[in-house]
Amino acid sequence: MDLRIKIGGTVFKNPVWSASGTFGSGREFTEFIDVSEAGAIVAKTVTLEAREGNPPQRIVETPSGMLNSIGLENKGVEFFKQENYPFLKSVKTRVVISVAGFSAEDFAECAERASEKNFPDAIEVNLSCPNVKHGLTRGRLIAQDAGATRRTVARVRKKTGCLVIAKLTPNVTDIAEIARAAEDGGADAVSLVNTYLGMAVDAYKMKPVLGNIVGGLSGPAIKPMALRAVWEVYKAVKVPVIGMGGIMSGTDAAEFMLCGARAVQVGTANLADPAAHNRILREFREYLDENKIKKASDLTGRLQV
Amino acid sequence: MARINKTKIISNRRVAPDHFLVELDAPYLARHAEPGQFVNVKVRSGEGGPLLRLPLGIHNIKKNRVSFLYKTVGTKTKLLSAKAKGETLDVLGPLGNSFDTSRAKSGAGRKALLVAGGHGVAPLFALARKLRLEKKEVELFLGACDARHLLCVKEFKQLGIKARVATECGRAGARGYVTRVLSEYLAGNAEKAENFMIYACGPKPMLAAVSAEAEKYGLSAEVSLDAYMACGIGVCLGCAVRTVHGYKLVCKDGPVFDAREIDWKSER
Numbered sequence: 206m207d208l209r210i211k212i213g214g215t216v217f218k219n220p221v222w223s224a225s226g227t228f229g230s231g232r233e234f235t236e237f238i239d240v241s242e243a244g245a246i247v248a249k250t251v252t253l254e255a256r257e258g259n260p261p262q263r264i265v266e267t268p269s270g271m272l273n274s275i276g277l278e279n280k281g282v283e284f285f286k287q288e289n290y291p292f293l294k295s296v297k298t299r300v301v302i303s304v305a306g307f308s309a310e311d312f313a314e315c316a317e318r319a320s321e322k323n324f325p326d327a328i329e330v331n332l333s334c335p336n337v338k339h340g341l342t343r344g345r346l347i348a349q350d351a352g353a354t355r356r357t358v359a360r361v362r363k364k365t366g367c368l369v370i371a372k373l374t375p376n377v378t379d380i381a382e383i384a385r386a387a388e389d390g391g392a393d394a395v396s397l398v399n400t401y402l403g404m405a406v407d408a409y410k411m412k413p414v415l416g417n418i419v420g421g422l423s424g425p426a427i428k429p430m431a432l433r434a435v436w437e438v439y440k441a442v443k444v445p446v447i448g449m450g451g452i453m454s455g456t457d458a459a460e461f462m463l464c465g466a467r468a469v470q471v472g473t474a475n476l477a478d479p480a481a482h483n484r485i486l487r488e489f490r491e492y493l494d495e496n497k498i499k500k501a502s503d504l505t506g507r508l509q510v
Numbered sequence: 511m512a513r514i515n516k517t518k519i520i521s522n523r524r525v526a527p528d529h530f531l532v533e534l535d536a537p538y539l540a541r542h543a544e545p546g547q548f549v550n551v552k553v554r555s556g557e558g559g560p561l562l563r564l565p566l567g568i569h570n571i572k573k574n575r576v577s578f579l580y581k582t583v584g585t586k587t588k589l590l591s592a593k594a595k596g597e598t599l600d601v602l603g604p605l606g607n608s609f610d611t612s613r614a615k616s617g618a619g620r621k622a623l624l625v626a627g628g629h630g631v632a633p634l635f636a637l638a639r640k641l642r643l644e645k646k647e648v649e650l651f652l653g654a655c656d657a658r659h660l661l662c663v664k665e666f667k668q669l670g671i672k673a674r675v676a677t678e679c680g681r682a683g684a685r686g687y688v689t690r691v692l693s694e695y696l697a698g699n700a701e702k703a704e705n706f707m708i709y710a711c712g713p714k715p716m717l718a719a720v721s722a723e724a725e726k727y728g729l730s731a732e733v734s735l736d737a738y739m740a741c742g743i744g745v746c747l748g749c750a751v752r753t754v755h756g757y758k759l760v761c762k763d764g765p766v767f768d769a770r771e772i773d774w775k776s777e778r
Binding site: 226227228229233234236237249257258260261262263264265266269270271273275278424425473475476477478479480 | 511512513514552554560561562563602737738739740741743744745746747748749750751752756757776
């Protein structure tokens with residue numbers, strides 16, 4: 206069984222990666238699993254300057270999912286490098302660093318600082334975190350605006366030699382349009398979906414549950430919507446698509462690949478169970494075995510329509 | 511170091527209106543857990559069940575066994591209360607930090623003052639046992655909404671600790687909040703106050719009041735906080751609490767904090 210997949214010339218040992226914000230720097234999970242089994246570790250988003258994050262309450266469970274409004278709390282890219290690069294460089298799998306910013310220049314500078322010689326394997330451009338204010342686009346998020354997406358990706362492209370993955374938001378009318386814009390900007394791949402905007406209300410206190418009022422919905426509840434988004438984007442662009450949204454099992458991962466994903470990311474499942482990632486990878490192998498699929502990469506786009 | 515523990519339920523019984531005590535066969539937890547720490551319990555009932563785990567403070571630690579005292583407030587605690595003897599329970603832990611018992615001294619006049627509000631008494635029981643093993647004097651201040659919700663009084667008595675009680679209805683003990691009983695005790699023992707160390711657990715307003723009392727007498731106090739959690743292992747950054755040094759995580763930097771660290775004025 207050959208689990209390897211290739212994105213822009215880089216080979217990843219398997220298509221099951223961790224999702225940003227749910228896996229820390231990977232180090233936190235080493236107590237529970239061998240994190241090097243992941244096809245790639247996608248780290249928590251960093252920004253140029255430290256960010257405090259949003260006021261509590263930052264998370265709440267909802268039916269088959271959860272809302273989060275963490276607010277990109279992080280100690281800044283330089284601190285992250287000092288604290289986590291030695292570990293990430295030593296771990297025996299691919300590493301993707303996620304960056305965010307408030308303007309195209311911000312994103313590009315953060316990506317530049319995050320990039321070193323031969324490390325990381327990719328930069329994921331978090332154009333789509335819903336929990337942060339942006340002043341400079343027509344929509345609230347850069348990834349809600351095709352022009353801003355294209356410009357930001359192009360700037361990042363100029364400032365890093367790593368693979369550039371553009372992470373998209375589903376909170377748009379036409380995600381395929383945004384995906385094409387990212388592709389035009391020079392992205393090596395697109396990853397989707399980030400969380401869906403949502404709210405929770407305490408009917409007795411008559412107040413919003415989240416300190417930031419609005420948050421992002423993730424987990425099994427969003428899988429049907431995420432699958433459709435992956436399917437639409439796969440048909441619209443030539444670059445590889447990395448799919449995510451409620452993956453809890455190996456079969457879920459296979460569903461995303463059938464819809465066109467070359468790789469997938471596991472997120473919320475890690476919060477329910479620190480050993481989830483490796484269980485899902487094992488189940489994915491079992492799926493390939495049961496369906497007599499010799500190469501994982503053969504699964505991409507194989508949906509019979 | 512935390513582990514995913516596949517434990518077995520030895521008993522799970524109601525001990526008060528909407529309060530249950532569950533005891534688990536859990537050798538690793540029994541060996542490694544310290545008073546103040548917590549676990550994150552999977553109560554998923556298959557597909558479509560709760561997604562996230564349920565955090566529970568360690569209530570008692572015995573040889574090979576740990577127990578948890580919990581209130582059935584919502585879906586997860588209600589699901590847990592329905593689980594039977596013999597069932598397995600997937601428990602992640604031990605998590606978080608623990609009470610620092612070295613801050614409570616032994617010797618003439620020295621005491622640890624434990625202040626509990628409602629089921630906040632749960633982790634303080636494990637603490638009390640440890641303090642007694644360390645030959646320290648312990649006073650317990652226990653508050654509840656009514657007499658039927660005064661928990662663990664007998665168990666503390668067996669440790670030689672008599673509870674100073676308050677109920678909001680006044681049917682047992684003093685009428686009102688437990689912080690008033692504490693306040694009167696401190697006022698009556700003001701000259702000995704430097705010999706006291708406070709450990710508290712309960713609703714946030716209670717902890718804020720305890721912190722203010724401690725401040726008044728120049729006492730140190732440790733508080734055990736609660737927060738809505740997802741991962742429990744310091745990854746998702748969901749359980750943030752506002753402190754004087756910015757946001758900290760209840761699951762990793764806590765749940766035990768020095769009372770002076772917490773920004774009690776912040777709304778959440």
